[in-house]
Amino acid sequence: MANPAPFSRFEWMIAWRYLRARRAEGGVSVMTWISLIGITLAVFALIATLAVRSGFRSEFVDTILGANAHATIYSAGQGTEGAAGTRYIEDYAAMADRIREVPGVERVAPLVKGQVMTSFNGATSGVEVHGIRAEDLQGVRRVVEPIESWGDLSRFGAEGVAGIAIGSGVARELNVAVGDVIRLISPDGAQTPFGTTPRVSNYEVLYVFTAGRYDIDRTRVYMPFAEAQTYFNADGVATELEVIVDDPEAIDAYTMPILRAAGPDAILWTWRDASGSFLRALDIEDNVMFVILSILVLIATMNIVSGLIMLVKNKGRDIGILRTIGLTEGSILRVFFICGALTGVIGTALGVALGCLFALYIDPIFSAVNWMSGGNAWDPSIRGIYALPAELQWGDVLSAVVLSLGLSFVVTIFPARRAARMNPVEALRYE
Structure with missing residues (x-):
């Protein structure tokens, strides 16, 4: 059987x-x-x-990838030096054009960055200003398509409009809403015979966004690029170039081609360098x-x-x-x-x-x-x-x-x- x-x-x-x-x-x-x-x-x-x-x-x-650059180009050359030792990029337009030709590079935007104090009705807060062109701001996904937003981003950078976009954390800290006018105070202002005087300017809040990251919403302020150049005494220059690539997870593969296109005086800092640890x-x-x-x-x-x-x-x-x-x-x-x-x-x-x-x-x-x-x-x-x-x-x-x-x-x-x-x-x- x-x-x-x-x-x-x-x-x-x-x-x-x-x-x-x-x-x-x-x-x-x-x-x-x-x-x-x-x-x-x-x-x-x-x-x-x-x-x-x-x-x-x-x-x-x-x-990180939705509100920040995938790679950032700084200058290490002997060019103009700004506040706090910042090296300005004088030929930022030509450098940006060269980097755009690198295969896989989606967008290159010149920026002017600076840390200032904001004030509104007695409330103050420290923020980081990003001077950026209106068309480049449209490529910042977490700002254009945020979790929550208030106001009209289309007015940003419009002629005759002295307005800024701020994170919801900044708005909450200052207790401001769209349409309010806040004061930006920079310690590195105009040069006078008596020394440097703080620069104080007023800006209308055009847009409030929640990017989904606390440290971004709490400190981020976007200002039109030309206005930021004037405000930070950086006429005709940029502090850095923001580079966006097609595949940010493979950013290491773009490092050398971007550096070669940027030139010998360029320093590159990727998002993995900033958050890798x-x-x-x-x-x-x-x-x-x-x-x-x-x-x-x-x-x-x-x-x-x-x-x-x-x-x-x-x-x-x-x-x-x-x-x-x-x-x-x-x-x-x-x-x-x-x-x-x-x-x-x-x-x-x-x-x-x-x-x-x-x-x-x-x-x-x-x-x-x-x-x-x-x-x-x-x-x-x-x-x-x-x-x-x-x-x-x-x-x-x-x-x-x-x-x-x-x-x-x-x-x-x-x-x-x-x-x-x-x-x-x-x-x-x-x-």
């Missing part, structure tokens, strides 16, 4: 009956439930953490968290071993009878392997479902947690962004599933082998 195929119907039937064992039969069902809940929570925690990690990194990088810290933290949560999954799957050992002990007589009527060691091993593997599969599936639901509905969950904590669950001044993001990536889900099922299957083999190698004579000796 031919041996039955592996994982035959009767093996599944026996395993299912064992999984539904009553408490009077040794509490095996209780251990099964503990294993199931443990694996579910461990897989849920792993997927939720990976989703938040991916979301935080994506949001952080997107705010933070991103590397995130990667290290991600790896550590994955290892820690993997250990939690391992601990949860170890409960399967405890439950199977109890099951084997309680079913010793049944094993002896099954071996006597002709079941092979392989069949017994597969029966108990199915018992443990089913627990792992069901627990993993439930954990994946909970983790995916958490990632998809993180906004209402976060709002509820923030409400219960009195609104202090997330401080954007510390976190940098305004909400807890989550991005569900199928690679993360797959890694969690493979880890959980792999551990569940591996730990199940050992008690299943013990059951398969049980001597039927010894099992029935006292029956």
Whole structure:
């Protein structure tokens, strides 16, 4: 008579009956439930953490790339020196034209930057002014397409309009709204026989934006380029060139071509140079968290071993009878392997479902947690962004599933082998 195929119907039937064992039969069902809940929570925690990690990194990088230059060109030459030792770029128009010819460069914009004090009705705040042309400002995605905005950006740079665009954090600090006129005070003003006098100018707030990054919204002010040149005593020059490329993730590949086009006196600073240490810290933290949560999954799957050992002990007589009527060691091993593997599969599936639901509905969950904590669950001044993001990536889900099922299957083999190698004579000796 031919041996039955592996994982035959009767093996599944026996395993299912064992999984539904009553408490009077040794509490095996209780251990099964503990294993199931443990694996579910461990897989849920792993997927939720990976989703938040991916979301935080994506949001952080997107705010960097959406409101800042992918690469910035400074001058290291012997040209005009401005306030605080700033080296001005005198031939910025010709340099920008050369850089635009580099394949992959999408936009090059001259800027005049400076730090000033703003004042309105007795409130003051330090800000960073970005002097930029109106057409170049249209390429700053996080300003043109912000989370929230007020006012009309089309008036920015219009002839006869002395107006600026400010971040929502600046507006909140000064308690200003669109249409208000604020005062900008620069310590490096006009040169007089008596020294340098502060420059004080008034500007109408034309546009208020929320870029999604606290430090940007709290300090960023955009001024028309020509007005900034006059305000900062930088007539006919720029402090830097802002370069936007097609693929910012591959910015390192653009470095040498841009430098060659810019000239020998150029210094290039990429967004990875500015934020690389933070991103590397995130990667290290991600790896550590994955290892820690993997250990939690391992601990949860170890409960399967405890439950199977109890099951084997309680079913010793049944094993002896099954071996006597002709079941092979392989069949017994597969029966108990199915018992443990089913627990792992069901627990993993439930954990994946909970983790995916958490990632998809993180906004209402976060709002509820923030409400219960009195609104202090997330401080954007510390976190940098305004909400807890989550991005569900199928690679993360797959890694969690493979880890959980792999551990569940591996730990199940050992008690299943013990059951398969049980001597039927010894099992029935006292029956």
